[in-house]
Amino acid sequence: MADRDPARPATVADLGEFGLIARVTAGRVQPPGTLLGPGDDAAVLATPDGRVLASTDMLVEGVHFRLDWSTPVQVGRKAAAVNMADVSAMGAVPTALLVAIGCPPETPASLVEGLTEGLWAEAAATGAGVVGGDVVSAPEVVVSVTVLGDLAGRSPVTRSGARPGDVLAVAGRLGRSAAGLAALSSGRHAADELAGELAGELADVVAAHRVPAPPYSAGPAAARAGATAMIDVSDGLLADVGHVALASSVAVDVRAAALPVAPELARAAAALGADPLRWLLTGGEDHALAATFPAGIALPALPEGWTPVGTVRAGAGVTVDGEPYDGAAGWDHFSAR
Known part of the structure; x- marks a missing residue:
């Protein structure tokens, strides 16, 4: 050679x-x-x-x-x-x-x-x-x-334990990675980075897409607090909560108003002409956690870092404010594009 x-x-x-x-x-x-x-x-x-x-x-x-x-x-x-x-x-x-x-x-x-x-x-x-x-x-x-x-001696928290009356809660960030992907796909990021302007509207969401920030400690904390079901939000909140609903044979309703639009998400949405709520509900790859907790639990009884965003009911499927969601619930590798 x-x-x-x-x-x-x-x-x-x-x-x-x-x-x-x-x-x-x-x-x-x-x-x-x-x-x-x-x-x-x-x-x-x-x-x-x-x-x-x-x-x-x-x-x-x-x-x-x-x-x-x-x-x-x-x-x-x-x-x-x-x-x-x-x-x-x-x-x-x-x-x-x-x-x-x-x-x-x-x-x-x-x-x-x-x-x-x-x-x-x-x-x-x-x-x-x-x-x-x-x-x-x-x-x-x-x-x-x-x-x-x-597992440190605990039972695993699976997707199948949610029961009617439970509280749905999330820990970690939602929507940022999807916003970052939109920014990267638009081409805006390249010009902004060259001009030194990305530190404004799009920097936070682009960084979130490049490197997610899962709330690692929130999972064990939820288990210790008695979470009935839990899932990693990798494909979108509605899609992944749908897996919990199916595995648990329940219905889950998400409250849109409980998902506040963070300033960096609002800035990115304004820059890209997008709906930030869609990112929050269906955006994947933030790797937040979604869990259900026993009926009646609410702040401040939820573990630190967990925010209630919905409820579990008898029935099937996932709704937003009591209504079916109009559009894809999240990412599927093998769905038609």
């Missing part, structure tokens, strides 16, 4: 599979629950609860992220966040991530290093670590993450 031009950044092909793994794992400090980390055929983890909660998500370039819109570090953080939010939605705490990355051979090694830096940074927010994984050749960049979690 010809010597590599030292002026050209190293690619993953230059390093090779094991050289790349060695580079992205060097110097990483594992959390105490990792008994054996990367370097063997499998990791070894302590499981004090006796049970392990597991969830997997995959992010594909061009579907879930664009590298002209987001940095590799931002993509890595997002890949970790979307997975750890699922664990939080079960009332558990994330403990470890297993990561598989696919990319073309000509991919700069610095891109993979950025992805792993972002994965580690987001994992650190919950005390988790990246304990192993794989790297493979692929036509585009793909990041697949499996997250493990600890």
